[in-house]
Amino acid sequence: MNIGRLIIREILFRKLSFALGVLSVLAAVGCLVGALASLRNHDRRTERIIAAKQAETQEKMELLADDYRRITLKLGFNVLILPKDQKLSDLYADDYATKYMPEEYATRLAKSRVATINHVLPSLQQKVKWPETGRTILLMGVRGEVYMRGAGQKPLLEPVQAGKIVLGAELHQGLKLKVGDKTRLMGREFTVAKLNEEHGTKDDITAWINLAEAQAMLGKEGQINGILALDCTCADARLPLIRAEIEKVLPDTQVIEFASQAIARAEARRRAEAEAVATIEREKQGRARLRSEREAFAAVFVPLVVLGCAIWIGFLSLANVRERRGEIGVLRALGVRARQVLWLFLGRAVAMGVAGACLGYAAGQVAIAGAEFNAPLLAAVFVGAPLLAALASWVPALLAAQQDPADILRQE
Amino acid sequence: MDIILELRDVQKHFRRSDGVVRAVEGVSLRIGAGEFVAVQGPSGSGKTTLLMAAGVLMQPDSGAVVVAGEEPYKLSAEQRAAFRATHIGFVFQQFHLVHYLNVLDNVLTAALASRAADAKERANELIKRFGLASRASHVPSELSTGERQRVALARALLNRPKLLLADEPTGNLDEENGRMVLDCLAGFAKEGGAVLLVTHDPKAAQVSHRALRMENGKLAGG
Known part of the structure; x- marks a missing residue:
């Protein structure tokens, strides 16, 4: 028997509580991954649009140059x-x-x-x-x-x-x-x-x-x-x-x-090019503004969801600690150290974070059509989500570790 | 005879809004290896508090507690926990089994602290000895009350403690199961361990080598 086994057994026993916690992490990770994937999609779409616009402009410029040449020939x-x-x-x-x-x-x-x-x-x-x-x-x-x-x-x-x-x-x-x-x-x-x-x-x-x-x-x-x-x-x-x-x-x-013609032609080309550049620049600015709006929304929305999820995990962990008061008392009486009790609850939170990170990443990828696999983001989520869940559960876990077994056993 | 548990003028008071409760008042007691001592007394006489103090779970206000020649209250909290794991076994009236663990794992929870290498073999041996072999994979809700108390006993004995503390272990059991538990405690004493039993049950006192009475935090008799 070890703490890990105890954590797994408890998770399998209280599936609903654990699932609610995983759902919470899933929501936070899903929002984060979705928001970032959406921004990346936006960037890719912008690159495609600008490239297409540049190609189209180049093509038009070649046509224009030919037109100017013909027009100025008649001048x-x-x-x-x-x-x-x-x-x-x-x-x-x-x-x-x-x-x-x-x-x-x-x-x-x-x-x-x-x-x-x-x-x-x-x-x-x-x-x-x-x-x-x-x-x-x-x-x-x-x-x-x-x-x-x-x-x-x-x-x-x-x-x-x-x-x-x-x-x-x-x-x-x-x-x-x-x-x-x-x-x-x-x-x-x-x-x-x-x-x-x-x-x-x-x-x-x-x-x-x-x-x-x-x-x-x-x-x-x-x-x-x-x-x-x-x-x-x-x-x-x-x-x-x-x-x-x-x-x-x-x-x-x-x-x-x-x-004469050469100057007129050059001037006409210069003006057409300037207009084309300005059109592309306007398109770029429009896309940048749209991205900035999306980024601003994500910058508020994602932290709010993450905070909400952290609070929710904190409450779930607190409820778990209260529910397991008798268990904590007897384990402490049997000689289990306070540190081990702390890990018992933090380990559960980490498991919640890992499961939520897996599902949340997948959900975020599925929700945003065309989202690409992002290894650094996946790694960040796998480190961040368990860390966040552990931090959210820190206070309840500490309360569990500090409980006096004598008090519990006398009251139970 | 080696002294396993010695209480010297132990005192424990609780301050409440309506005054001070003198739960244990100058109690001295010595229990040697192979000795089974029962403490009887009415509710609120201080029996459980005495047991907690002896079990290194509740530090007395004054006096000394010596277990197997050591004064555990002089150790740090972490060291006290390790001391409990290796020296003391507990049996409670409410069994205090972990709901989601089967019989084998419940017995093995005692190894969380001791990390004994032979814990699994020892657990299986105790399960067999207490007639629980066929129930090893069952969770507490699938066991009878007698079986639950036997699981609690097996857990208490897993780390081969020198001192076994039992708080009303027969309180929730029928006569047959109660007898079995008392026989087990007596058997532990016979094998050289020390038993301190606090109980209302007069039959339990009859099985013990020494029966003491506790009233208003003070120990009498014996």
Whole structure:
């Protein structure tokens, strides 16, 4: 005879009490395993969804790239018309033309109805110091589009109204300006009308204002230093053909290619990619929020169930101790040590924990469809559940061990 | 004759809300090896308290208890438990068998403390000696009262104690079973053990070598 045998015999004798305890551990372990399995399932599902989304986006991007390629093939050139004496090396070094031509050229070009040009945009551009902020910027005066085909033509570029300013990303981010804010530039007050997003080009340090205001501020009344001719539609031979046509109308100018298909295509791709990334990111955030909600629920629910089960096991153990008072008395009289009595009850609780851990783990796995076998969790449950049951039974077991056999035997 | 149990001026009082109960008042007693002593007395005379004190279950307020030459109350609680397991056997009126264990396992509960190597052989031998061989696998609820007391006796004798303490062992038994239990106690004494029996039963006193009377916590006669 030993304590283990005594524990087994007692469990077989009081099956209901033991089963209630096992049920309690089962509930606690089942909840824990179920909650963790559910979270793991969520993670796996998230990985699958994101991977599918990424694959789908990749596929769409390839299709889009192909579409853009086809679309931009049909686009004409964008060309920049500069004064004839403008050295291109200076243009590329300074980022703006240093020679000027009359603003009237733009009107002349538009009126000439050159067949290969659809849009005419005159501008005055100069690198200046923004004295109020200490920054060097590209100041761009624009007047919008000079229409070639009457008022019905859809504009490619909105004009900047007098007193308004449009800012590149570097400028509005650095100066923390928002739409509607007032700002002073070279002594004049402007209202911020628009904030451009980052392009990674000189546009980021460009401020657009009304052409007439720019001419006045730079002392270049009636002067411009570039005409942007957009959407030039010629099927082949391209630049030489456009150049020839323009030079007929504006003989003291030169024509260079500017921001044509490759740039348009790259920009379109960049935007599509950004949208795709944002869509995936939104999906990730949505899934993360859902996981966080589930985790928060489990973080409250599981400990509550575990606590409830521990209390229940404590009560069951206390009832068991009370029921076995006579047995404790006689065992103590026979010389059984207090420590052995303590183990008699703790051993029962551990057995309860082991049985509950087995069944609870299985129940948790079965309850959550697609739950995978998790060896570390199984090991943790096999250690944790008996430990929890033993802790919950500790006080009743201690009370049993401390009972005075003489008192029991006199009263029984 | 070796002295197995010696009580020297043992006193045990209980404090209650209505005053002090003087359960054992200056009792001295010596029981030698092979001696069977019966203590008789009315209920509340202090017999059971005396038995508990002699059985190393209840420390007296004063006086000394010597069992087999040792003073067990000078030992730690754990050592006292071990001492009880190896030196003292108990038989109770209510048998105090473990409900869920069969006869063999009930007898073997005494080995939980002693961890005697030959416990199982000894248990089977005692079961046979008490005529319980055919009932070895039965639980207490399947036994007659006489059989239950015999199981309790076998359990008390498993560890070959020097001292057997019996508290009204015949109180719940018919005459035949009562006689059998008393014969067993007498047999134990004959084999060299010491028996202290507390009882109401006059027949039990007749079987003993020495009958003492206890009243109001004091021992008289003998």
